[in-house]
Each structure stands twice: as structure tokens, then as C-alpha cells.
Amino acid sequence: MDRGKRPVKSIAHRNSKIYMDLKDIIRENALAFLPAKAIRRCSIVCRDWKHMISMPFFVHNQSVAFRDISGFFCQSKEEPPYFISMEPLAYGVPDPSLKFLPEPVDIRSSSNGLLCCQGRNGYKAYYICNPVTQQWKKLPEPTAKHGADPAIVLAFQPSRLNFEAHYKLVCAFPSELGGYEFEIYSSANGSWKISDELFCGSRSLIPKSGTHIGGVVYWETSCRSYGGDIMAFDLTSERTSLIYGNGPLGQLGGKVCSASFSGYAVRVAELNAYCNTMQMGSKHKTLWKEFKITGNAHGGSYQQGKVLYVGDDAVVVRSGNHLFAYDMRTKESRQLTGQVCLDPIIVPYVNNLVPIY
Template sequence: MSSSTMENGFFPEEVILQILARLPIKPLFRFKCVCKLWYKLPSSKYFIQLYNKISSQNPMVIVEVVKSFYARCSYICVDRLRGVSEFSLDFLNDRVKLRASCNGLLCCASVPNKGVYYVCNPMTREYKLLPRTRERPMTRFHPDDEATLVGLGFNLSTQKFNVVLAGFYRPFGRRPLDSFICLVFDSESNSWRRSISSRTEEFTHMNKNQAVFANGCIHWLTYSCLYILALDLENEVWKKIALPKEVASGSGNRVHLLELDGCVSVIQITEAWMSIWVLKDYNGEEWYEADRASLRCIKGLVPGVFPISQTSEFVFLATQRQILVYHRRSRVWKEMYSVKSPFTYPLWFSAHAFCSTIISCHQGANYP
């Protein structure tokens, strides 16, 4: 079937492209055998940009279902449009823990091999093993993790990504206890850069999975929930962003850091309400309240509910055993996934925002 046949007998080529750009990646790659045009699509720069743009408007949630510390994790993808599907990271040939997600790429840490990290695209099953750092794994203060913070920033336009490992390193008397070590991997140079600074801020364990990449910076929420710490990846400079006064001054509130349409956002949860705040002016630190939703319908789940991903239309949330979606226009709550086994870890502990994109984790990949 040629492109002229499509235009004369069926649909214009652009319509065909729009349809194919809405398919999951796996069937899209299977359809390469249909004709020459479809065979070239996954490597076409125009189609990749189209596919990624459409996909970014439909974010999903990846959940690492952890049954025990010694068993391999299983993974599910919760899609608001297509439901729940399973996927695997077995192509890494290693037992890994998912640490960060950004624009279709995942950063995974090897469980048996401390200090080993991968960046991969689980949809195309392509991966990159990052070079080992000279720094010892930061495990003395946080024995369950290799670093207090793991962040991943991926720029879709430049195809460049950065991995950030940061934490309070506490060796035997060589440095002060508040020495804060930050390691940044640059995919262009294929190397790590290291910096040490003296910081007193603590990062909340609750939000460690929610590192937000926006405006060329990776953002984390501090334990005090008074402000956000942002790392400028270009200049490798840390800066503070104050939270809205209504959020910072609230007592008994839970605050979660997310991304919304390319902007930094925080969701404030009280016993009765969920408020969505968006950083409208990044430089001027101007916030506005985008939405406010009643939690009356899920009252019994409120103490253990964690927002994971959001758009202007809906919010994905995780509880101990469920993935919920809240439709902002209709004000309707829906259960998307539920764990039947009572032995799994809480889902909010291992849930990450995700979007299915055709992207390469190898910097410098050229598309025809």
C-alpha cells in the first residue's frame, strides 16, 4: 500500500499519521511490515515529534509491584485511555529498582551491584548503562537507597538527558556531617560531574519519587514543605523556590510535588480538600490555585492517598493498594487498578509518572 493509494482510496497521508501516532508503541512497531511508509515511520523525525507531542498529552502511571526484597519486581502501566497493561525490564539483564522517570525514559538502579545505574526506554527496550562514578554509594545514612535523591531530566527537543544523584554523605570523620554531595551525569559528555556543598535542608522521604523536571531544572520538595529546592542542570546551581503562603502556612497538610503541562505544581491535601497550585511565573515565583476538589467521595482513603501524575483534565493518585484517577471537569473519581495480594508494598511507594514516547537514550542519535 503506497502513500498515493492511501490518499486516493482511503485517507490522506496526514490522517494516517495522526491515527498511527495514537497507537501504543508495540503495535506501531509490529505494523512496520504493512508497507514502506509505515516501516520508516518509527525513524522519521516528523513522526517522532508528532507521536511524542500526542503522547505527552496522555501521561500514565508506572507502578513497580514489589512483593518482597529478594524477588524480582513486576511492572504495570496504568493508562487512563487503554487501562492496565504489564511490561518488563528483563532486557536489562539485571535486578533493578526504578528510581526516576522523565519524558518516557526511566532511571533504574541495580539492586545487587551498588553504584550501577541504567537509563532506558521500556517501550522500545533500548537502554544505556551509565559509567560507574568514583564516589562510593551514599548508603551510610540511607541504607535502603544508594542516594537520598535520584533525579532524571530529559529534554525532548535536544535529546539530552541528565541523571542527578544527591545526598548527605556521612563517612568516618573525613567531612562534616552536613556535607552534601551532588553527582550529575551528562549524556553529551558521557561523564559525571561532582560538587560538594554545605546544606542543612532535609528532603522528605514521602516525595522522593517525585522529582520534577521543568525549566531546565530538577526540583525536589523539602521536608519542612516551606519551599522547593531546584538544581539548574545547565549551571549546576541550587536555588530555593518558596511555596504559596496558603500551602506553607497550613498545619496538618500534606504537600506533593508534581508537573503540570511543563510547569512546576504542588498538590495540597487536607482531610477534606485537594488543592492544585501551579507556578505561573517561574522567575517571579508567582503561584495560582488551578483547582480545588472535595475528597468526600474517598474519605476513607485520604490518609494514604498520594498524587502521582496530572494534566489539566485529570489527576492520577495512588493509595496503599489502588490507583485512582480524578476527572477534574466531571468531578468523578474512578478506580483504575487494585492489588489483590495483601503482601505487596504500598503502591504509592513505587508509583511514577510516565509517558510513552519514541526517544533514544543514546545522545547524538540521528533520525533521517
């Protein structure tokens, strides 16, 4: 009789071992792919998970593994910012108004979990912050005068090979010689530098249109004449070029794309893969791949709308005071929770734990 009970104990022991192995697999391989809001909830599961989540190595891995657009920081003039989540149960920040910063700020740019904000007092200092961890850093005063509405872009690309998450802040400012010059802040050096590059021409940059994609900073220009309407600034060579495009820029399938309204539909266009290497004023036309998005979540059209974001196989448009997200894979659209005011500043946000250096 005793011998008959022994296999039962052995099986129970093996089942317990399987359970522990599965728990370890989830902890070591799955948690880093969750958004920051979900990870904060996971930290109360047990002491081991809480300890691992607090480790710098896990924070680094999560900032590299999680890249999904989680929502949008919105801000109207003179008002505090607020956050509209793509999925409120999954993505969020503890203080969307950014009151943890030492002064009221205006949001200027974002990149892979980091926000660039500008203070409203004194010389209007720039701040880099992570709204999840509420870490922040005040940058030194720039050398050049960037103006009241700076054309500034935050460029941050997390890498598994680089433990320290270094970033750059690029500002295109009007030159006394005409055109634009560029001042760059590097977190690796902790200082500003004015580039030798000078962008000549009569085109005016649209300050809030800047974005960073694959080591290149792009701005829309107010000129739609022959020769190109998007200015590109390569961060490696520090050279500028003009390319064809219209509307907000984003990344789709690893390639630069833009989105704009065409009649009653939204057109998402993929730029030529070689557009970043074209010489200034090149007459080579950009190749386009078009998608037609003809309806919103209520079956109507986006006739009165505006494209705010394109990327990650999604297009976000504003129709009235509502935001609608269209998934180009499932061809479905839905309304996001929350309302936006007229003509706000809107920047995309990734819900991760990236530290500030």
C-alpha cells in the first residue's frame, strides 16, 4: 500500500517544478514586453518580481523591448497637458499634467518614452523627462536663440547594446545669413553644439511638425512649390536635403511614410527608400504606395478631420473633438476615450521605463 502512494508524491513534486519553471519563464522573458502601467501592477505579484522589476538591467530591457505607441500627450495654449490612451487599461501615466516638473511647461517633442518640455519662465529651459518614473533633467541654456516656438525634435533610439540611453535634441533656428542653422544637444556630452550646416532657401519650417525616424530628423515646410516640401537633417552627416511629401511623417514597415487627406479619404504614402540620400533640389520624384481609409468608427467619413499620427500600422485622425485610430492590418477603426480641444499640440508616447541620463 505504501509503495502505491509513492508515484503520486513524485508526480506532485514534478507538477510543482513545472509551475515554478513557468513562473520563472514569464518573469525572465515576458515581463519586459509589457507596458510600464502593466509592469507596475506586476510588481505587487511577489517579492521576486518586485525586485527584478526594480533592477536597472530589467529597465533597460523593457525600454528596448516595448516600442508600441501607447497614446498621445495633448496640450492647448497656456493649459496643462493631458493624456489620451490607446488602451486605458493597459497604458497610462501617474501624472499626465507633469506637475512633478519644477515649473509649468509646454510639451515640444517626444521619442520612445521620453518627453521634451520647455519651461515658461526665465530663459525657458528645456527639460527631458519620463512621465512614468517622473525622472527629469534640466538641460543647460542653448547658445543660439531658438525663438518663441522652436522647431525642436527629440531623437532617442534605445538599443540593447547601449546600456545608457543617450539622446539628442535638435533645433532648427533662423540664421542671420538667411535660411536655417541647427543646434544639437547631446546627452552623451552634456552640451550644445551649433552645426556647420546651413539650410538656404525661402522655405519656412513648421515648428510642431518635426519628427525623428531612423537617424534623420524631418520637418514639414510651408512651401509647396516645385523642389520638395519636407526638409531632412541627417544626424550622422549633419547634412540637409529636400524630399517630396505632404502631411505628418511616420514609420511604416521600417520605411518613412506620410499621411494626408485626399478628398473624403486618408492617403498613407510610403516614401522612396532612397529619399534620404537624394541631393538637395533633386528632381527625382518619390515613389508612393497608397492606402484608402474611407470611414470612421461610426460609418461616416473623415471629411472634416486631420491626420495627427501615422506609424505602427496605425493612423490616428481628429474629427471634431474626437480622436479615431485606424488599424491598417485589420482595417478597423475605433474612437479613443477622451476629447481634444481645438488645434492642440499632440505628441505620440511610448509607455516604457527608460531612465534619464
